[in-house]
Amino acid sequence: MGRSGTGRGLGAALLASSLLPLNSTMIAVALPQIAREFGHSPGTAAQAVVASYLVAAIVLQSPGGKLGDRLGHWRMLALGQVLTACGAVLGMFAGTLAVLAVARVMMAAGGAATVPATVALLRIELPEERRGRAFGTFGAVMSLAAGIGPLVGGELVRAFGWPSIFAVNLPVVGVAALLAATARPGRRPEPRARTRFDVLGTALLTAALTAFVLGLESGGTAGAVLLGACAALLVPFVWWERRVADPVVAFALFTSAPFTAGTLLVALQNLVMYTLLFELPQVLGAVLAVDAAAVGRLLVSMMGAMIVASLLAGRLVDRIGPRPVAVAGTVACLGAVALLASDDLASPGRLTLPLALLGLGVGLATPAAQSASLAAVPGARSGAAAGIASTMRYLGGVVGVALLGRLVHLDGDRAAVLGEHRTVLAVFAAALVAGLACALALPRRSAARNAAPDDTIRDVR
16 A cells, blocks of 8 residues: 555544544533533533543553454444444434433543554554654644643534534544545554453453542542452452453563553653643632633643644654653653742743643653554554553543542642642652653663564563
8 A cells, every 4th residue: 555545544543533532621611511401410410421431431442452453453443433423423412411421431432442543553554763753643633632622612512502512523533534445554464363352351351440440539438449349350350361362451561661661651641741630720710710711721831832742752752762752751841840839829820831841741751652662562462552551541640630639629728729739749740750760761762673573572772
């Protein structure tokens, strides 16, 4: 297949993947209208359409990636688009909140099929010397989609009502499908032994991750019970995965230092970034009475810097290797957290520089980590590796938001709120120090020289 055909196919994959983060943030502005229409409280509506989407997106990433390795990533890309479109249509015409929740789960399942397939295709279809730029573009697209979600959602809901949040998916899926229809795989994987899909492992993983996410969100006795159930489920899961012929989670991948370090670095970066997106509006609202729109404008500096840095990072990784780029990005994040901690929040405008610096750091480190981690795994396991990495990415954000709920209460005076804010920043600093250790464990040479052949897992320093 010609290079242009591959490019159109990968463009379709990027476009389809952008719907997962877009739908995760776009729905927030529609919650009040959805709650009123179906006669439920905002909290119940949020559990039905936000929590269900989040849980499904997390627990289905690894099985989605694994199915891509078995069935083909182009097929999984197509399946993900079909699921997203079906969920969107069902959501548009939902008559009850329960049906709307089902629609959201279908859309999350579509994203869980699409995102690992896209990451795996970037690994498989592109030559090694172009993968850094590709992962940089992927990071920029996903960041942009998450960042513009509330803005797009707000305009759609204001003009057309909450069903438009679902309808907007259809033209995007349509364009992606047209582009993908012109693509054919440039590289075909070697035939693999036919083994049964790991149904039991998938069920155990799904149950354990669901209990973990719900336990983090619940708190109290219910949260402790759910977290205990997660720990109990992990024991048979690990036992089974080490014995089954083709596990849904291949623990052998974690024997590669670049894969493990890169995956953990992305999770830690997400913990910081997504937690800050939730924490800053609350703190600024309590201290300065700043409304959500003003905070949104303030966060533009972070999202803009992240997008630009992601595009730059890909080229830098291809030229100088992932380690220096990831280290520079993580150090920039630490500097941003230090600046935020030194500020007394007297004026929101003073946060523009540290937020832009944080966006710069995340934008540099994330593509470097992704490029290094995927280059270290065999092409035949790209889907499984991408699924694990995507799961870890989302878990980082979930853990961060759960910690936020336990550290920030906003029920004291200004000094107390500032103290809670700085406690959160101390947690960020600790996470980033661990991230710096991960960055230092990445390969120092170009990903083009470190790419693992299809039958090995390398630990190249």
